[in-house]
Amino acid sequence: MSSENKTKLAFAIVAGLLLIIGMAQSWSVALGIFNLCLISAVMALGVNMQWGYAGLLNVGIMGFAALGGMAAVLVSQAPVAAAWEAGWAKLLLAAIFFIATVIGTRFCYRKMSPGRHRTISMTAIIIIGLLLTRYWLDPAVASIEAIESAKTGFLGGMGLPIIFSWIFGGFVAAGIAWVIGKVALGLRADYLAIATLGISEIIIAVMKNEDWLTRGVKNVTGLSRPVPYEIDLQSSEWFINLVSWWHSGALSALNEADQAELLKQAVIESSSIFVKLCYSGLFASVLVIVLLLSVKALNSPWGRMMRAIRDNEIAAGAMGKDVTRRHLEIFVIGSAVVGVAGAMLTTLDGQFTPTSYQPLRFTFLIWVMVIVGGSGNNMGSVLGGFLIWVIWIEAEPVGVWLMQFGTSWMDEGNAVRIHLIDNAQHMRLFFMGLVLLLVLRFSPGGILPEVVRKRS
Amino acid sequence: MEAMTDIANAIVLLLNFIVVPGLSYGSQLALGALGITLIFGILRFANFAHGDTMAFGTMVTILVTWWLQSKGVSLGPLPTALLALPVGIVFTIAIMVATDKLVYQHYRHHKAVPVTFMIASMGVMFMMNGIVRFIIGPNDQRFLDGERFIVRARDFKASTGLSEGLSIKVSQGLTIVIAVLLVLALFWFLQRTRTGKAMRAYSDNEDLALLSGVNPDRVVLVTWILAAILATIAGTLYGLDKSFKPFTYLQLLLPMFAAAIVGGIGNPIGAILGGYVIAFSEVMVTYAYKKVFVYLLPGSLEPSSLMQLLSTDYKFAVSFIILVLVLLVKPTGILKGKVI
Amino acid sequence: MSFLVGSNMVGGYGGADILKGCTIGVDEGEIAVIVGPNGAGKSTAMKALLGMLDLTSGEVTFKGKDITHLTPQARIAEGIAFVPQTSNVFVSMTVYENLEMGAFLRHDDISQTVEQIYQLFPVLADKQHQLAGELSGGQRQQVAVARALMSQPSVLMLDEPTAGVSPIVMDELFDRILEVRNSGVAILMVEQNARQALNIADKGYVLVIGENRHTDTGEALLADPEVRRSFLGG
Known part of the structure; x- marks a missing residue:
C-alpha cells in the first residue's frame, strides 16, 4: 500500500472509532474525546520534532505541558491587586538578587581558571546569593499568601483573554527549555532522558509549592473560557432558534406541550455539543497551523540538516x-509546541491542578503516541495522538466490560470478581505498554513510518 | 555542664532526623541503584522499568505477607514480610527473565542501539505498572507488623536524661543490616566467583569477554536475576520503612538513576556511594535546622525562621541538581563509570 | 596441509566482499605473517579464520577438521586464541584477573600456566594485582597476549600487536612471540611493521585487495625485489 493510502486508511479507522463511540455512547462523549485527541496530537507533534527530527530523548514532556497550564492561569486570572501591593517590592529585590547570583556564578565560571579558587568563589556566590534571595523572597511570599488565602493567596495573572495563554504558554515553555537545553543538551541520550525526567518533576514540585505563583495544591479553578458558556447559550434566542430549526422535523410532529419539553431537552444537549464544537474548531486550527509549519520545516534545508544530524551526528559535525x-x-521549538498544547489542555479543563500532572499520563503516554504513530513522520504523530488517546480512554470501559463478561460465570458477590471489575481500569496501562512493545517489535517505524525521500 | 547537654541534644537531633533516616533511605536507594547499574553495565541501557519492578516484587511480598498473617504466622519482633520476601524474589526473577526473553532478547540479537532498549523498557514499565495496579490497586498499603522500634524516643530520653529523643525503627535497622549483608554478598559474588568475574569482564569489554569464551546469554540471565533480587529487597525495605504505593515506586526512579549516575554508572561501588550521597543530600537540604541552632547558639542569636534550605517537596530537585552538577564537573561520575 | 587454514575465502561484513578468494594458513611451531597495504583485508582475513564474518565461499579447516560453520566461541573452545588490535584487555580488572578470564573455558588448575606466563612476561608478575587499565601501552600488549595464551591455544592470532608501541617495546614483544612459537604454538599475525615482522616470520602472505599477491617464506619475501619495492619501501 502506498504511504498516502495507508495514511488515509489509518485516519479513516480513527474516524470510524470516534463515530462508533458517538453512536454507542453519546456525541458529547465522542466530541470530548476528539478534543483531547487534537491536543494530544499537538503534543505528539512537539515531541516528534525533538525525537523524530533530531533524535533528542525528552522524557520531561509533563513539565512543559504543566508550564503551558501555568501560563493559562497567569494570562487569564485577574491580577490580585492587594497581593501585588504587599509583595512586589520584595519580590523584585529577590528577583534582582537571584539574577545577580546567576550572572555572578556564570562570570566566575567563565573568567576564572579552573581550580580550587574558582570552586570556592562559585560556591560562595551561590550560597550568599541564594540566602539574599531567600531573605527577600520569604517575606514576600508570606505577605502575598496571607491575602485572602482561601480565595486567592497568589499574585493572580494578567487578566487577559485565556486564548493568549496558548501563545504565552509556548513562550514560557520555550524559555525554560532554553535554560535546560543550555545545561543538559551536551549529555548522552540516556542521561538527557534522565535529566529531563528530573526537570519535569522539579517543575511540578515548584508548581505545587510556590503558592504565591500558582496557588499550589489549592488549585486554580474557574478559569475563563474562550468559548461561550452552556448556560448563556441556553438562554440566548439565536441559539434556541438554531436548535429548533435543526430539530424542526421532529418538533413539528408533536403537540405544543411536548414540543416545549423536547426543545428544552434539545437545547441543553446541544449547548454542550456546541461548546465542544467551538473548542474543536480552535484546537483543530492550532493543530493545522502546527502541522503545516512542521511539514514545511521538515522539508526545508533546516529540516534536512536536522535529520542529517540525527542520522550521523559525527559526520554532520565534521x-x-x-x-x-x-x-x-x-529542543526549544518542540518544547514550545508542548507548552501550547498544555495551555490548551488547561483551557479546556477550566482549572489548573498541579497534582494532576503524572508522568505516565503526560510524559510516557505521549511517547507511546509518537512511537506508535511513527517517529519522524508528522502525520504519524497526529495519528498516534488520536489513536492512542481513543484507546487510552476507551480501554477503561472496554476493560471493565471484558472483565464483567469474563467473570460472568462467577457469583455476583464473589470477592475476586468484584476486585477484578473494580481494578479493570488499571489494565489500560498494561495495554498501552503492550501496544508500544508490539509496534516497536513488529513495526519499529510505527504505523506510518518516516518517508525516506530518495533523490530523483 | 549545660553547654554539654545542649551540644548533646543538638547531636541527638541530627542523629535522629538526618543520620538514621539518611542511612536507611540511602541503603534503599543504593540497592535500587545497584540493580540499575548492573543492568546498565551488562545490557547497556537505562532501565525505566526498574521502579515498577521494585513495585512488583514488593507487591508479591505483601500479598504473601498478608496470607501468612491470616494463617497466624509471624516472626515475633521482626516483620512477617521477611518470610514472604523469598517468594517475592522468585516471582520477580520469573517475570524479569520472561521479560528478557519476550522483549529485550530480540533487540540484543539484532544489536539494537541503547535508545531502543530504553524505549522498550518504557513499554515494560507501563505493563508492570498496569499489572501492579490491577492486582493490588493504586492506594497505600501497609504490611508492617512485629515490633515497631529498636530504640524508642521516650526510653532514650529517660535513660540519657536529654530532652531530645532518638528513635530507631525496626524497619530502619533491618534496612541497614540487610543492605550491608546483601552488598557484601554481591561483592563476594562479583569478585570471587567465576560467573561474577564473567559479568565484570562482559561489562568491561563485551567483545573480549566473548573471545574469552564467556556465554553472553548466561551473563544476561544472571544479571536479571541479581537485579530482581536487589529490586525486590529494596522495594520491600522501602515499603516497610515508609509505605507501599505503586506511584511512589515510579517516582523512586529519579533518585535511583541519579545515585547510579552520580557514583559512576556501571560501577557497583559507585551506585552504593551515589545512593548515600543522594539520600543524605535530600535529608540534609530539606531538614529544618532551627532547633539545632537553638541548642547551639546563645539565646540572642536564635534564628527566627525554620532554617530549612528547601521544602520537603523539593527533594527530587536535590537529587537532580546533584546529578547535573556531577555530570558537568565529572561526566563519568564520582568513581569512574562507563562512558559509552 | 596446514594446521589452520582458510582456503579461497570470499566474504565481507554484509556489504561488498572484502576477501576475494584468499588463502591463509599456519602450521604448528611456525609464525605466519600477513602484510599488505591499508584496506587489503589483512585483519578481515584473520577474523574470517575466527568466524567473525560470513564467508560466501571457501572453507576453514583446523587440525584437519572443517570448522567453516562453527561460531567464534566454538572455535575458541577448539584451541584458537585471538588478540584484537585495540581494547584487548579488561581495563577494570587486575592483571591476574585478566589471566583468569583468558582461562575462562578451562576447568583444571591454571597456576602452572600462570607461572609460565610470568616467566615469559616477568613484568606481569610484579603487576599482577594492578588494574590492567593502569599499565603502560607495552605492558598492556603483554597482558593481551598473556590473556590469550592462558587458554593454552594451539593457534595464537594477533592483530597488529605492535601498533602504537615504541620500537624498543616492539622488539621485546617480537622476542616474546618467538619464544611462544618455540613452545610449539602456531602464530598468525597481521602486521603494519612489515619488515620487522617478516624478519621473524616462517611464512609470509602479502595481501592486496582481498587476494594473495605473494606467498613465501619470510626470508624469501624480504629478498623479493618486487615485494621490497611495492610493500617495504625499497
Missing part, C-alpha cells in the same frame, strides 16, 4: 554543522 546549536533550537 561537515561544519553546529550540532549543539541545532539541538538547542529543536
